[in-house]
Amino acid sequence: GSAMAQSSVTLYGVVDLGLVKQNRADASPAGITALGAVGLTNKELNVAQATKSRLGFRGVEDLGGGYKAKFKLEHRFTPDNGAQSATADFWDMSVVALETPVGEIGAGRDYMPAFYLQFKQDPWLNQGIAEVGGTTTYAFATYITPTTRSARVNNALFYSMAASGFTVQAAASMKESGTPGTTPGATGDAGAKNRFGLGVSYEAGPLFVGLAYDQSERTVGADHNLTMLGASYDFGMVKPRVSYARADLGATTPTSYIVAATVPVDTNIVKLGYAHFDADNATSTKANKFSIGYEHVLSKRTAVYTDVTSGKIKGSQTVTGFDVGVRHTF
Amino acid sequence: GSAMAQSSVTLYGVVDLGLVKQNRADASPAGITALGAVGLTNKELNVAQATKSRLGFRGVEDLGGGYKAKFKLEHRFTPDNGAQSATADFWDMSVVALETPVGEIGAGRDYMPAFYLQFKQDPWLNQGIAEVGGTTTYAFATYITPTTRSARVNNALFYSMAASGFTVQAAASMKESGTPGTTPGATGDAGAKNRFGLGVSYEAGPLFVGLAYDQSERTVGADHNLTMLGASYDFGMVKPRVSYARADLGATTPTSYIVAATVPVDTNIVKLGYAHFDADNATSTKANKFSIGYEHVLSKRTAVYTDVTSGKIKGSQTVTGFDVGVRHTF
Amino acid sequence: GSAMAQSSVTLYGVVDLGLVKQNRADASPAGITALGAVGLTNKELNVAQATKSRLGFRGVEDLGGGYKAKFKLEHRFTPDNGAQSATADFWDMSVVALETPVGEIGAGRDYMPAFYLQFKQDPWLNQGIAEVGGTTTYAFATYITPTTRSARVNNALFYSMAASGFTVQAAASMKESGTPGTTPGATGDAGAKNRFGLGVSYEAGPLFVGLAYDQSERTVGADHNLTMLGASYDFGMVKPRVSYARADLGATTPTSYIVAATVPVDTNIVKLGYAHFDADNATSTKANKFSIGYEHVLSKRTAVYTDVTSGKIKGSQTVTGFDVGVRHTF
Structure with a gap:
């Protein structure tokens, strides 16, 4: 390509590939999924990723007077085979928004507020084999299930506002239909239901505290x-980062907490994380996971990383995993 | 992203999201579809769109001597859930063309000429809940059906030429196969068939007149x-805009007409439209639809809009709908 | 679109459309597929392509000291109907790589080294109705089958290095699973298997010689x-270009050779190719194909072309094809 025509769109994204291996593929699926979101079901050496690769299209138009029109479309894929990761094209995010002097109003598909807080507390951003904030180690695990509730919602309205160190985020997903269904964005048991969420955080110098709530009809x-x-x-x-989550599912109230930290070493970073999960169910399922990682920064946009992680569901065998790879943002 | 590499591609598109609601979801599907192309099958409050959202890639290369090489690829999606709208990637448009001093010759997938005229006559451009030029209110309704004939054709050759106020458009779609099929671009009863279309229009100052013809084997x-x-x-x-369409389907000859107008209010616009459809079938199906809309322009690229529409198939109940949203082009 | 925001991504690609026709659609499928990779199963006039159309996204970041971070994502589609060509989004290529002073290390999905050599030897680059290097006329035909082995591999590591006229390419695809499967990148009989390949070439002034090897577990x-x-x-x-390929499939050792040439005519090009294939099987299947083409260059990025090709499997009828079209790169 040559001689770029003018456009108001910015192409951006992340590609990440490396090698991932874990020591068990047989026996307890639960033990394996306790290791996180990479989706390995084998103990072979895999070409896989620690960051979820994305290709995004975004634009901002200044309308004057503190108003801006915005959009953001993020396509998720797995670069090891070039495949789209989910059924929706812009599964990661698809938002049209108006920024106003009294906050930003958006519509479309995005994370619920609690999940923005969840990411921020995990040094691995809920991604890769080493993550400690994922759906498997958190109370989130039992609240979120692929067929009923997802971290993201479709058909939603979003509002956010930041002032004096405080940030407020609200989201409401429309049920849009009285017919039963388990499609993405569906938020209930036997059919599409309404869902809403609220997040409040405060940041002052080195301090950050956040509280979030998510409710499903x-x-x-x-x-x-x-x-x-x-x-x-x-x-x-x-x-250091600490967080605690509690899901109220009627019959059970699973809880989880994580203790994590990042340690800068020159421009590089060491990551440490421990997560504990208590399912509060009949079999008293409890799980622990510990991860350590190192990220060597090659430039503002490129880093090489390596992680070791070990997870164990009580009464089951320990699953240990390792990755090494390169992450490039653009 | 930063430091854009040079390219000969322009990224462009439209994103539109708002709230849409109609008063009926039960009873007569015919009554509901009479309201247009938004595809609602419920009476809940929906996050939906009035303009069909698109992401496009286009390029032009000047070859000198009045010759240009061009391409245009348009991807259609629904931003409320980030999903691709149809099975084909560039379902909206996929054209490679050569512009010459005696007209433009293209190949690929695009609208047939009659549909370019149809859009131009509808203040809503055949889109959203309020449109009055759509397949459901026109004679087009019975000529176009998803399984046999579509507004767009695959495997087609296109020609267009503009001079002295006149524009001529011609298109011919190849049947490409002797085997029966109902794939997009298929143009017959029991199998793929040839199809051609012709459009002629004249524009002089404030006046526009157009005539188009479409024929399917x-x-x-x-x-x-x-x-x-x-x-x-x-x-x-x-x-004001008026148009009349007549389909000859052998057994029946459905007709439709629309009377519409746009009224500028400063830089904003008021839209009015009335459409009447007569199916000329055994049950004498007749339908009427009336729409009014207002578009408040925030900038050259962004507008907020609201529309009210009401449709009724004779002998059936009235369906009324309302939308409000924001449209951003890029 | 206007006012391009800065980005580190380059959009690039190829679109190609024209008319293709062959003289037979009935009888022997084998005879028809001997004509190459356009996938025609009819003898109608088709809107089709001679070059496989692609839309690509790539980026390079200079890390200093001879190091670069790179990625390349290529989406394949057919512009005659706007459809994605394969199940994977970036089916054509999906690579993340680090360039170092001692060679480039990549991971993801790409061609095996033998196929880079195969393309280089075919004036039609293994594409369109006239190609003589394709899977159907080569020994490659029997080595590559869609359900077991492909020209491309997923989950692979790649290495390449060029110095003093020599280029070395190596690739290894991970089996990643012990479970049987016939997914893309699967490289065995009853399940995913390891696969590796090596290519060495030498170029000095007008001379090029290359040798490549590919092995599947x-x-x-x-x-x-x-x-x-x-x-x-x-x-x-x-x-002139000559090449010879031999597959060792245990029971049979199919062989093929091609003799081809390109002849420059001003800035334009004439292409000639002959391919012979011997399946070395029970029925002694042998096939011949001859092609001639002319490419008229309109600019650095746009050309019009026409080709005539004729293929025959011994004992079967001759299939003759013709194409004419325009190819535009961007």
Whole structure:
């Protein structure tokens, strides 16, 4: 290509590929999924990714007077085979928004507020084999299931506002249909249901504290909900993060907490994380996961990384994993 | 992203999201579809769009001497859930063309000429809940059906030429196969058939008149065809548009007409439209639809809009709909 | 679109459309597929392509000290109907790579080295109705089958290095799973298997010679392999190319050779090619194909072309094809 025509669109994204291996593929699927979101079901050496690769299209138009029109479309894919990751084209994000002097109003598909907080508290951003904030180690695990509730919602309205260190995020997903269904964005038991979420955070210098809530309508019984609390403090030499989540699913109230930290080494970074999950179910399922990682920064946009992680569901065998790779943002 | 590499491609598109609601979801599907192309099958509040969202890639290369090489690829999606709208990637348009001093010759997938005229006559451009030029209110309704004939054709050759106020458009779609099929671009009864179309228009100052014809080969019986006539005149204060269409389907000859107008209010616009459809079938199906809309322009590329529309199939109940949203082009 | 935001991504690609016709659609499928990769199963006039159309996204970041971070994502589609060509989004190529002073290391999805050599030896680059290097006329035909082995591999590591006229390419695809499967990148009989390839070439002025090897693990029996040898010499007036390939499939050892040439005519080009294939099977299947083409260059990025080709499987009828079209790169 040559001589770029003018456009108001910015292409951006992340590509990440490396080698991933874990020591078990047989026996307990639960033990394996405790290792996180890479989706390995084997113990071979895999070409895989630690960051979820994306190709995005975004644009902003200044309308004057503090108003802006915006859009963001993010396509998710797996670069090891070039495949689209989900059925929707812009599965990662698809938002049209108006920024106003009193906050930003958006519509479309995006994360619920609790999940923005969840990412921020995990040094691995809920991604890759080493993540400690994922759906498998959190109380989120039981609140979110692919067929009923997802971290993202379709057909939603979003509002966010930041002032004086405070940030407020709200989201409401429309059920849009009275017919039963388990499509993405469906938010209930036997059919599409309404769902809403709220997040409030405060940031002042090195301190960050956040609280978020997510509630889903159900066909029968009481609504399900999830509450999350997180905090971090940047001491310079080390930035510890703690968070706690509790899901109220009616019959059970699973809980989880994580203790994590990032340690800067020159321009590079060491990541540490521990997560504990208690399913509060009949079999008293409890799980622990510990991860350590190192990210060597080659440039503002490119880093090489390596991680070791080990997870264990109580009464089951330990699953240990390792990755090494390169992440390039553009 | 930063530091854009040079390219000869322009990224462009439209994203539109808002709230849409109609008063009926039950009973007569016919009554509901009479309201247009938004595809609602419920009476809940929906996050939906009034303009069909698209992401396009286009390029032009000047070859000198009045010759240009061109391409245009348009991807259609629904931003409320980030999903691709149809099975084909560039379902909206996929054309490679050579512009020459004696007209433009193209190949690929695009609208047939009659549909370019149809859009021009509808203040809503055949899109959203309020449109009055759509397949459901026109004679087009019975000529076009998803499984046999579409507004667009695959495997086609296109020709267009503009001079002295006249524009000529011609298209011919190849049947490409002797085997029966109902794939997009298929143009007959029991299998892929040849199809061709022709459009002629004249524009002089405030006046526009256009005539278009579309004909589809059939396996048995006479070919089907459609004729459309449209005109508009820009009085400045108001721009009325009238059009008439007649489909010859052998057994029946459905007809439709629309009377519409746009009224500029400063830089904003008021839209009015009325459409009448007569199916000329055994049950004498007749339908009426009336729409009014207002578009408030925030910038050259962004507008907020609201529309109210009401449609009724004779003997059935009235369906009324409402939308409000924001449209951003890039 | 206007006012391009800065980005580090380059959009590039090829679109090609024209008319293609062959004289037979009935009888022997084998005879028809001998004509190459256009996939025609009819004898109608088709709108089709001679070059496989692609839309690509690529980026390079200079990390200093001879290091670069790179990615390349290529989407394949058919512009005659706007459809995606394969199940994977970036089916054509999906590579993340680090360039270092001692060679380039990549991961993802790409061609195996033998196929880079195969393309180089075919004046039609293994594409369109006239190609003589394709899977159907080569020994490659029997080595590559859609359900077991492909020209491309997923989940692979790649290495390449060029110095003093020599280029070395190596690729290894991970089996990643012990479970049987016939997914893309699967490289065995009854399940995913390891696969590796090596290519070495030498270029000095007008001379090019290349040798490549590809080996696939099997569940039972000995591994399959393929060896290819190719050479060309640019005499200025004409550039002849010869190549020979031999697949060792255990029970049979199919072979093929091609003799081809390109002849520059001003800035335009005449292409000639002959391919012979011997399946070495029970029925002694042998096939011949001859092609001649002319490419008229309109600009650096746009050309019009026409080709005539004729193929015959011994004992079967001759299939003759013709195409004319325009190819535009961007």
